[in-house]
Amino acid sequence: MAKQERAVRTRNALIESAAELFSRDGYEVVSLAAISARAGVSNGALHFHFPSKAALAAAVRGAAAERFDRIVSAERPPPQLGGSLQALVDTSHALLLSLRQDLVLRAGFSLDGVAEDAGRGVSLHERWHAWVEDIVARCAREQLLSDVAPRDLVATVVGATVGFAELGGRDVRWLSRITLTRFWSLLLPRIATAPTQRRVVATGRPAEVV
Amino acid sequence: MAKQERAVRTRNALIESAAELFSRDGYEVVSLAAISARAGVSNGALHFHFPSKAALAAAVRGAAAERFDRIVSAERPPPQLGGSLQALVDTSHALLLSLRQDLVLRAGFSLDGVAEDAGRGVSLHERWHAWVEDIVARCAREQLLSDVAPRDLVATVVGATVGFAELGGRDVRWLSRITLTRFWSLLLPRIATAPTQRRVVATGRPAEVV
Known part of the structure; x- marks a missing residue:
C-alpha cells in the first residue's frame, strides 16, 4: 500500500x-x-x-456535510412520478435511513450543539431546514393545495424529521421507514392536489427503499 | 428562617x-x-x-417529572370548547412554553439520554409519548376524521414536538407559539371533523396563551 x-x-x-x-x-x-x-x-x-x-x-463535520450533500442531491423524479414533492418524501426517508446506519452523519448532526465548534459555518440542522425550504418552494405551484402555507409545511417537516432523529437516538424504531411513512400518510392528503396525491408514494420510491 | x-x-x-x-x-x-x-x-x-x-x-429528573405532570394534568375543556383535541393542542403549547422558560424541565428531558441514569423508570420522552397516545384515543370517536389512523397522528405529534424542542435548544424561535401554531394550522383540517374544526383553536385557548 x-x-x-x-x-x-x-x-x-x-x-x-x-x-x-x-x-x-x-x-x-x-x-x-x-x-x-x-x-x-x-x-x-x-x-x-x-x-x-x-x-x-x-x-x-466536514465528512458528515459531504454525506448530507450526497443525500439531498439525489436525482429528482419527473413530474409524472411525483416531482419535487416525491423528492421531499424520498429525501426525508434517505436522511433518516442514513442517520440509522451512518455514525459519521449522526455525529455531524450531534456536533451542531457543541459550543466549541459553533460559528464554523452553517450547521447541518440549518442546511436541512434550508433544503426543505427550497424544495417546498419548488413544489408550491401545481403540487400543493392553495390553502397550504409553505412555511407551515416547512416547519412541520423539519420539526418532525428532527424529532424522529432525536427519538431514534434512544429507540431506533423512530428511525424506521414505518414511522416516517405514518407521517407522510397523514400529511399528504392535507397538502397535495388530487393528481399529485395519486402520484406521490408515502413510503418513498422503490429505488429508495432499502 | x-x-x-x-x-x-x-x-x-x-x-x-x-x-x-x-x-x-x-x-x-x-x-x-x-x-x-x-x-x-x-x-x-x-x-x-x-x-x-x-x-x-x-x-x-424527579423535579422535572413533577412539572411535566402539572402540565399534562391541566383541566380539559368541555366538548363544546374543543374537548380532548383542544386539550392536546393546549398541552403541546404549554409544554413547549415551559421548555423555553424552565431549565429544570429542559434538563429533565435532556437527561433522558444519559446512560448513567438509564433504566431508572420511564423517561420524560416516553411519558409524553404515552400521554399523547392516551389523549388521541380519547379524541378518536367524534372528533377525528374516520380516515385518520390514531397511531399516525401520535407519531406525527410526538415527532414534531420533540423536534421543535430539540431545534429550540439552538434557536429559541422553534419554541415559539408561532411555530407550533403553524404545525396545528396545517394539521387540524386534515384530522378534525368539521364541527370540531370550528371549535379547536390552533394557537391554544386564551387561558393558555402567555
Whole structure:
C-alpha cells in the first residue's frame, strides 16, 4: 500500500472512530487517546493528522456535510412520478435511513450543539431546514393545495424529521421507514392536489427503499 | 428562617443550578464543585443533600417529572370548547412554553439520554409519548376524521414536538407559539371533523396563551 493511501486510510479511521465515540459518549467527554485506541493508531499518528479535538470535530463535520450533500442531491423524479414533492418524501426517508446506519452523519448532526465548534459555518440542522425550504418552494405551484402555507409545511417537516432523529437516538424504531411513512400518510392528503396525491408514494420510491 | 426551610431552599437551589449546568454544558462534563459554586453553597452542603452527581441528576429528573405532570394534568375543556383535541393542542403549547422558560424541565428531558441514569423508570420522552397516545384515543370517536389512523397522528405529534424542542435548544424561535401554531394550522383540517374544526383553536385557548 502506498504511503499516501495509508495516510488517507488512517485519517478516515480516525474520523470514523471519533464519530462513533462522539455519538456514544458526547464530544466533551471523549479523549484523543480513546479515539486513537479505537482507530488502532498511535497517539503520534493522530496528532500528525489532527492537532486538536476541535480539528477532529471539524473533520467529522466536514465528512458528515459531504454525506448530507450526497443525500439531498439525489436525482429528482419527473413530474409524472411525483416531482419535487416525491423528492421531499424520498429525501426525508434517505436522511433518516442514513442517520440509522451512518455514525459519521449522526455525529455531524450531534456536533451542531457543541459550543466549541459553533460559528464554523452553517450547521447541518440549518442546511436541512434550508433544503426543505427550497424544495417546498419548488413544489408550491401545481403540487400543493392553495390553502397550504409553505412555511407551515416547512416547519412541520423539519420539526418532525428532527424529532424522529432525536427519538431514534434512544429507540431506533423512530428511525424506521414505518414511522416516517405514518407521517407522510397523514400529511399528504392535507397538502397535495388530487393528481399529485395519486402520484406521490408515502413510503418513498422503490429505488429508495432499502 | 427555620432550619428545615433553609434545607429545602438549599436543596432547590442545588437542583436549579444542576439543571442549568447540565442543560448548558452536558451532564458528563459538569462537576459537583461547579454546581455548588453556582448555587452559592459549600461542597459540604451539597454532599449533605446529594451523595453523588447521579443522585443530583435523579433529583433533577424527579423535579422535572413533577412539572411535566402539572402540565399534562391541566383541566380539559368541555366538548363544546374543543374537548380532548383542544386539550392536546393546549398541552403541546404549554409544554413547549415551559421548555423555553424552565431549565429544570429542559434538563429533565435532556437527561433522558444519559446512560448513567438509564433504566431508572420511564423517561420524560416516553411519558409524553404515552400521554399523547392516551389523549388521541380519547379524541378518536367524534372528533377525528374516520380516515385518520390514531397511531399516525401520535407519531406525527410526538415527532414534531420533540423536534421543535430539540431545534429550540439552538434557536429559541422553534419554541415559539408561532411555530407550533403553524404545525396545528396545517394539521387540524386534515384530522378534525368539521364541527370540531370550528371549535379547536390552533394557537391554544386564551387561558393558555402567555
